[in-house]
Amino acid sequence: MTQKQAEMGFTTEFVKPHAVLIPAPFQGHINPMLQVAKILHSKGFHITFVNTEFNHKRVLKSRGVNALDGLPDFQFETIPDGLPPTDVDDTPEPQSLCDSTSKNCLVPFLNLVAKLNQYASSGLNPPVSCIFSDRAMTFSVKAAEEFGIPVVLLCAMSACWLWGVSRYHSLIYKDLESIKDESYLTNEHLDEDWVPGMKSLRLRELPSLFHLTDPNDPFMEFLMAEVGRASKASAIILNTFDELECNVLNNLSSMFPLYLYHGPSSYACQSNPTE
Template sequence: MDSKIAEADKAHAVCIPFPIQSHIKAMLKFAKLLHGKDFHITFVNTEFNHQRFLKSGGPKSLDGLPDFQFKTIPDSLPPSDSNATQDIDALSESLMENFLAPFSDILLELNTTATSSNNPPVTCIIADGFLAFTHTAASELGIPILVLFTVSACSLMGFMQFPRLRDKGLTPLKDESFLTNGFLDTVIDWILGMRDI
């Protein structure tokens, strides 16, 4: 079979992590596993974190694999220390306000240039569970999406309890007195596998 035809027939996953180190590391490991199973991978990162990759590995560290490519999105934040994690609150706000359009543009570009570049069209998006804008892009473009929670199973189980905590009146705290009046000693005992929190 012609290698150009074989490349165009590959599954093409666009992987996008929440732009902080632990999430990037987990998503990159998952992307490498998929690549090992013959997926074409496009890994989307912020420009800030992409520059950190290049700084740590050298300017050519991300070159070399035609079926594993990197794309970037501007984070729309002011310059910050390249050796430190960006301000999480500002980054989270920027994600909600500024990432949908550039992410959609990347997906459109990948699908538009698929024929001329001999790359396969995007067949799925694998998004960090904290990136709601990816669901909008997937829906608008008709691309299947999978969600990868890069946190531990225990953290995920905890996050999944937020609605129930709210329904039981345990969150949000009513006022600052709840920090000192013993309320924080309330035992939560209904989460399977997580006793006596």
Template sequence: MSGNSAAKPHAVLVPFPAQGHLIPMMQLGRLLHDRGFFVTFVNTEFNQKRLLRSRGLEWVQSFEDFQFETITEGLPPSDGDATQDPATLCKSIRKNCLPVFRDLLAKLVSNVELPRISCIVSDGIMSFAIDAGEEFGIPVVQFWTASACGFMGYLKFHELIKRRIIPFKDENFVKDGSLDKKINWIPGMRNMRLKDMPSFVRTSDIDNIMLNYLGDEAQNCLKASAIIINSFSDLERDVLDAITLLCPPIYVVGPLNLLSRSISKGQASEFRPSLWREDRSCLEWLDKQEENFVIYVNYGRITLISEQHVEEFAWGLAHSTHPFLWIVRPDIAMGESAVLPQEFFEETKDRCLLTSWCSQEEVLSHPSVVVFLSHCGWNSTLESLSAGVPMLCWPFFAE
């Protein structure tokens, strides 16, 4: 800690333990740090180990007045780089994280060498931090890392249940037209159908963990001192205006990936907390390609798809005749490793690069990239908009 750190405001940041939530929280933390905050970034033990493997101990320890702490989410040990099942993770967070975070806060508060904690910034689906903050008299700001429309959708989960629209009576809802039901009573969201709501409404189980967890967490955000949303008003003005009438003070701060480029000291990319080791050689490959001609394919950090879908996408890319950069995570195929046929590689050998992970913002900013085939995660959407790259959309889950 530097000599003048004691006088700094101190923010404790608590991201949801998934790559798509870590990145915007780190971008926000970097912006706070650049504007004079001492930052404590709270990872789960599992993700901190992954971060150490991908970025190294030197990276973790290299930022003055920016420290990492850990809590456990309570899950048993698993494969070091495996994606944790979202439902299991949410259930464990709800059960285990409040007491361990309370203990961490007590440790930070009692450490006289640290600046006094000014606020907690917690992910919008980590609301246990609100309860802990109340116990210590520390204001808590909830950071909603996804879209404002998604937030409003989750806020209405309880109402959908109350009106007996969900859960469905059986699994036939996929085929019987139930998802086409118009939902015309959600403020700021016109012409909505049930299938336009976050995908966790698609259940026949009233006890579905994701339906209940996300609905409860969105409601809990309303108890916070303020809410930060990673969006911008020109994109979601109507729903943001509607949320403002329901909620504590709302601060719209996105796209954070663009704001983080304004950081005065060093490169914003240095703060990108990748849980996978990034392949930098793909940028050299892009340098050799024709301008505005390469298809970039990435289905995000937690998407799991069938081996059949992997193969269908592969042949679609092969038949496009375009060169393509395809990010294929080791764990992308459900219950198995993705194995592509030899004929695919023979067909595409001079115009295909497959790799396990990359620096997406740098790829999208590369002049050779013409289109982005995406699962439509919010970070990917904002990064593609920011880079001016058109998207081919294959929505996977959530909002």
């Protein structure tokens, strides 16, 4: 129990820790966070898993109205994503969805955590003791500060990806040379060792996201802002292991808080017979 929770009148009656998990609203982000939730649940955590209202409705539509009923200590909640309501079942365009969640989700998320703590006051569940958030949902860092609890960010990408985004930020704002036009995508510029700290890695070997001709690309600006806020998290979980990305992990340790890394979380879930 944190000092702030003690000041709010919570007691030590509930021994079980309560983790609130909020993934980015994309399938490639929801599944890894759900795997983390299962691992935490197997270790004795009370789980609240937070989807957007849009994704929650999609699951109920495809799997039935009882699909997300959960267990007494593994429950699902929702918050709005901030986009206008639509009858279209497709996932919204990523850039607009990310922009909306970063601007509109903090207040609903604060209200949800406050509601869960009110339930705790009535003995319905443990008080929220920590937040696990996707690295693209860093409004959770502000929420954790408000409630005086730790927040752990999950980066489902590799350590190399996280380091690449962080160095892109540095290069742009130091006015170093980036890709100026599309001709740079086919000439020897892509063969340069572009990112300090990634030995022998050339620009052409980075994901297409890094092959932008506009240094002020809105989506890259969003990613850089999220990475910047990640430094305020209590810890970061990376989808890697030391033998694979040792040099990059060493570099990250100078920029980010305590980081945890693991092999595929799906393997950890499959090896756990209780889930």
